[in-house]
Amino acid sequence: MNHNKWDVVIVGGGLSGWISAAYAARGGKRVLLVEKADTFGGRAATNTREGVALNLGGHAVYLDGELPAVLKDLGIALEGGNPGSSGHGVLNGGVYTLPGSTMSLFTSRLLSWPGKIALSRIILGVKKLDESRLPAGSLTEWAERCIREPQVRHLFYALCRTATYAHQQDIQLAGPVLRQIKHVLNGGVLYVDGGWRTIIDRLRKAATATGLVDAVSGKVVEQVSAVARLAEDSTEPHESGGFEIRLADGEAVLADAVVMAVPPAECCRIVNGAEHTSLDVWRKQARPVTSACLDLVMRRLTRPNIQFVMGIDSPFLFTNQSRAANLGRNGLLAVSVIKYHGAAAPDAALDRTDMERSLDLLQPGWRDEVVARQYLPHMTVVYDHAHTGRVALPGPDVPEMPGLYVAGDWAGHRELLADAAAASAKRAAEALLQGRAQETLRGVLNGNRSAV
Structure with missing residues (x-):
């Protein structure tokens, strides 16, 4: 840090912090970004094991969502691959083809013919969803009302878990979840080459290239306090x-x-x-979403036709991320298993056992193919999401403290996951730029003097 007065200080060097920094700098502001960890990225960080990039659990960019739009607006392109819609589902210990395409819909043994017709209608309706008229109430309330076939309803819940990383359909708001499903159906997902650190690295490069952004890591912000603005002739x-x-x-x-x-x-x-501010309201209403994640570096899959699996009667996901993204060398694979936590308290040992049993079913002999592993027993997916207990939308500004803004995956409005982080960061930057412009105008009208 080369001086002690900045236009904007951003606390946090994850996805939302860097997006806010890039937008603020594009608006001509001098920005200091402070990150408490030794490295930048937060939950978008990527570890390297045996030359393979392992994200912190399974990650995907929703191509029809806010994050790709924000990155494009900032001139950032991502490389990677779309894994497609083919996959399998586990129900009652059996592995079935998922109805991810017209052909697989007709051949899948997961659903009866009435169920296949019902699912087709639901999918078509969600793809054409009018986002200005999102349904109210919880996901469970909507599904019980709109999906009569129980098997179709359970399959749809599994799709919702996969798209939102949440196993909380009783409190999830139906509207934002259906909006997210629409993004999946219409745009698909991207597995990012090099892992999500690629996104952070490119955001950092774009922000610092302006010459207006300084960033420091390994620095802990202890307190942020509002101070009175002083008159120009003050001797304080x-x-x-x-x-x-x-x-x-x-x-x-x-x-x-x-x-x-x-x-x-x-x-x-x-x-x-x-x-004494809205921050306390947002803290009290927050309902974090967590999961257990087992990430593996593997030589090969013992059943190479099994690449992506959703649990239908159990909250888990299996995915070979290397099938769509370049994440390593020497043909090694980056494989993730996720167990979504619900209302019950997580049990790290039990969760790991459950995920390993799932691997035993899907990839017999998998232990012999593991080169490295990473276990995250209690990974916070998001610190809040759109749920029935929300009494106020977070941010972008904190009304009681002009000039203070919030951004993060917990500050989404209709958006979820990384899209919420991106959208809230852009909102915060736009609000602070607009706020400073209005204050400058007031200063000119008042003789260019600051208020005491």
Whole structure:
């Protein structure tokens, strides 16, 4: 850090932090981004095992969603592959072909003929969904009302779990979930070459290329406090600025605006006086989504025709991410198994046993092919999502503290997952740019003097 006064300080160096930084810099703002970890990326980080890129659990970019649109707007292109819609489902210990295409729909043994017709109608309706008229209520309420065939309903729930990473249909709002399914059906997904660190690296390059963004890692923000704006002729020691940001190492900087690109509980811990603001409301209403993730580097699949599997009567997913993305060398594969957590308390040992049993069914002898593994027993997928307990949409601004904004996967409005992170980050940056422009205009009208 080469000076202590910035236009914008962004707390958090994950996906939303870097998107906010890129947009703020494009608007001409001097930006300092501060990340507490030693490396940038957050849950978009990627580890390397035996030369293979392993994301933190299975990751996919929804091509019809907000993240690709934001990256395109920032001039960032991604390479990778669409894994397609073919796959299998597990029901009552049997492995069946999923009805992912017209041909597989007719040949799949998962559904009766009435069920196949019902599923076709549901899929067609979701693909044509009017996003200005999303249904209200929970996903369960919508499905019980609109899907009469029980087997079709369970299959649709499995699709919803896969698209949202949440096993909470009783509290998930139906509208945002159906919107996400529409994105999957109409755009498909992308598995990113090199893992999701590629996205972070390119966002960082785009942001810092402006010459307006400085970024530091391994720095902990201890407190963010609003400070009074000072008159131009003030003799007080503080510079004019909206916020003081104190770091754990004793350093302090000033900023006109702050973007909190960290979870709601962390926002409340860091922001002085948060208990009297909307931040506290957003923290209390948050319902995190978590999962257990077992990521493997494998020489080969023992059953190469089994590449993607959804649990229909159990909340798990199996996917060979290397079938669509370049993630390693020497033909090694990056394989992920996910167990979606529901309302029950997670059990790390039991979850791992369940995932290994699923692998025994799908890929007999898989242990002999494992080169490296990574187990994440309690991975936070998102810190909040669109659910029935929400009383207010988070952000982008914190009304009680002008100049303070929030961004992250928990600050989505209709968006979910990484799309929520991207959309909220863009909203935060646009709001702060608009807010500063309005303040500048007020200053001109008032004789170019700051308010005390």
